[in-house]
Amino acid sequence: xxxxxxxxxxxxxxxxxxxxxxxxxxxxxxxxxxxxxxxxxxxxxxxxxxxxxxxxxxxxxxxxxxxxxxxxxxxxxxxxxxxxxxxxxxxxxxxxxxxxxxxxxxxxxxxxxxxxxxxxxxxxxxxxxxxxxxxxxxxxxxxxxxxxxxxxxxxxxxxxxxxxxxxxxxxxxxxxxxxxxxxxxxxxxxxxxxxxxxxxxxxxxxxxxxxxxxxxxxxxxxxxxxxxxxxxxxxxxxxxxxxxxxxxxxxxxxxxx
Amino acid sequence: xxxxxxxxxxxxxxxxxxxxxxxxxxxxxxxxxxxxxxxxxxxxxxxxxxxxxxxxxxxxxxxxxxxxxxxxxxxxxxxxxxxxxxxxxxxxxxxxxxxxxxxxxxxxxxxxxxxxxxxxxxxxxxxxxxxxxxxxxxxxxxxxxxxxxxxxxxxxxxxxxxxxxxxxxxxxxxxxxxxxxxxxxxxxxxxxxxxxxxxxxxxxxxxxxxxxxxxxxxxxxxxxxxxxxxxxxxxxxxxxxxxxxxxxxxxxxxxxxxxxxxxxxxxxxxxxxxxxxxxxxxxxxxxxxxxxxxxxxxxxxxxxxxxxxxxxxxxxxxxxxxxxxxxxxxxxxxxxxxxxxxxxxxxxxxxxxxxxxx
Numbered sequence: 001x002x003x004x005x006x007x008x009x010x011x012x013x014x015x016x017x018x019x020x021x022x023x024x025x026x027x028x029x030x031x032x033x034x035x036x037x038x039x040x041x042x043x044x045x046x047x048x049x050x051x052x053x054x055x056x057x058x059x060x061x062x063x064x065x066x067x068x069x070x071x072x073x074x075x076x077x078x079x080x081x082x083x084x085x086x087x088x089x090x091x092x093x094x095x096x097x098x099x100x101x102x103x104x105x106x107x108x109x110x111x112x113x114x115x116x117x118x119x120x121x122x123x124x125x126x127x128x129x130x131x132x133x134x135x136x137x138x139x140x141x142x143x144x145x146x147x148x149x150x151x152x153x154x155x156x157x158x159x160x161x162x163x164x165x166x167x168x169x170x171x172x173x174x175x176x177x178x179x180x181x182x183x184x185x186x187x188x189x190x191x192x193x194x195x196x197x198x199x200x201x202x203x204x205x206x207x208x209x210x211x212x213x214x215x216x217x218x219x220x221x222x223x224x225x226x227x228x229x230x231x232x233x234x235x236x237x238x239x240x241x242x243x244x245x246x247x248x249x250x251x252x253x254x255x256x257x
Numbered sequence: 258x259x260x261x262x263x264x265x266x267x268x269x270x271x272x273x274x275x276x277x278x279x280x281x282x283x284x285x286x287x288x289x290x291x292x293x294x295x296x297x298x299x300x301x302x303x304x305x306x307x308x309x310x311x312x313x314x315x316x317x318x319x320x321x322x323x324x325x326x327x328x329x330x331x332x333x334x335x336x337x338x339x340x341x342x343x344x345x346x347x348x349x350x351x352x353x354x355x356x357x358x359x360x361x362x363x364x365x366x367x368x369x370x371x372x373x374x375x376x377x378x379x380x381x382x383x384x385x386x387x388x389x390x391x392x393x394x395x396x397x398x399x400x401x402x403x404x405x406x407x408x409x410x411x412x413x414x415x416x417x418x419x420x421x422x423x424x425x426x427x428x429x430x431x432x433x434x435x436x437x438x439x440x441x442x443x444x445x446x447x448x449x450x451x452x453x454x455x456x457x458x459x460x461x462x463x464x465x466x467x468x469x470x471x472x473x474x475x476x477x478x479x480x481x482x483x484x485x486x487x488x489x490x491x492x493x494x495x496x497x498x499x500x501x502x503x504x505x506x507x508x509x510x511x512x513x514x515x516x517x518x519x520x521x522x523x524x525x526x527x528x529x530x531x532x533x534x535x536x537x538x539x540x541x542x543x544x545x546x547x548x549x550x551x552x553x554x555x556x557x558x559x560x561x562x563x564x565x566x567x568x569x570x571x572x573x574x575x576x577x578x579x580x581x582x583x584x585x586x587x588x589x590x591x592x593x594x595x596x597x598x599x600x601x602x603x604x605x606x607x608x609x610x611x612x613x614x615x
Contacts, residue, residue: 014452
């Protein structure tokens, strides 16, 4: 027998550095997400189809505004919901059911490395989504304001944090079947009427909803950044508050198995 | 060891006073053995896992349920420690707490000298875990999963050798969801060994394995033990425990009922009963003429098996010296009896298990 196989490691630690473990987990989860047909559908194919539909039907066209300039930031916000909330929520829910979370938390990765790895995976998929959806948008005539790119990056980060935390909170407290149903329903409802793709009205009771919903905050923030080069501080604070709230909930109630 | 063919005949141990979590006979057995499982040199091997007075209560719909009520056990380097017990005895909860996946309500846990609940990556890198349900992602292939797990360690095991050793190569490229239970067990075992651990926890390692895979796994566990690892396993299969375990911990309803080596647990206080089988039943008058000091009783008729001939079987109690054998031979001769099978009935772990879990 190969002696390397059965000889225990002699040192006090055989773990790789935290950064390498997190990157390894992030790479593993990213490939897993991209190999999964359903996740690919909801992360890339459906948002691109939504973009084509909204632009070709002229649903967001106004006399003084090119519809594609409003549609692309909204669809990018929808993509964040796809990968962070729905994709990561469902994957984590089923990983919990199959004991994968429990197993990985016994390895050097540990619970913290596992969460950080998931964050890396969400951001990696997000980069791919921005490249694909942004590329399609540019081909359709989208002209983003370059001055708003730093603000947009802030919203991508805050949005990914808020919706990943929400996805993990749901996955760590509900059964995987319930997580599947709930995150898909949230994706459809928030995407259609939650201020993501279609801005909520600026007056009336729906306007109030727009202030507190994380989906509307992300959609509005990206539209302000990429459309007008502005930083919507209120929307950013809303997203940060949701991220803090969902993280606190996940820390308190998340069950690893 | 030889197995009695009437393994279910109970031979109760003398009653012993109970203390929370540990029976007095556990300590007695340890003392008689010169300490808990002494090493070849006489000194006990170091305890790498140590639980003392561990209690755990969980809340469910029926209210609070005490899963563990003061569990003590130690697992030593170079030994296989088997946790046995009926369903619900607390085996998996004990392992879960020892691994640091759960925290005890009371008592102390040490894994490689540290509290596993507060463990960092350094401690986790020296411990391998195989969960009862595997913990394997169904959509991954064994090759991809094992490569990923190995990448978390600075100096991982030779995964190619491990894959070959456990016969994983033939299905390494197939999604785990398409593998049989036994194939998944082997992948989970390989994952547990990826970091060349010092301590390895195996929850039901032989569940679902065919005889060939089972032998592969047993050989590997034996070699891990010889390499100085502390192996802690749970099993429902008492044959597995008899073959593999240096130290057995029998749990029942959250307490350690018995603990010791297999030999200590199956030892008798008196001589082993003898059984003999003859082709035709012995008459009442012949039985009444049995040698003085020996008690002969009929067990019943049995059919022929691969292990024993058919016929009528009798138990003889009190055979404790060579004179009794001579008297028995003379009695058979006088009565014209020619036994087709004679054997001493050894206690097995199954007998002990059934005493603990009637």
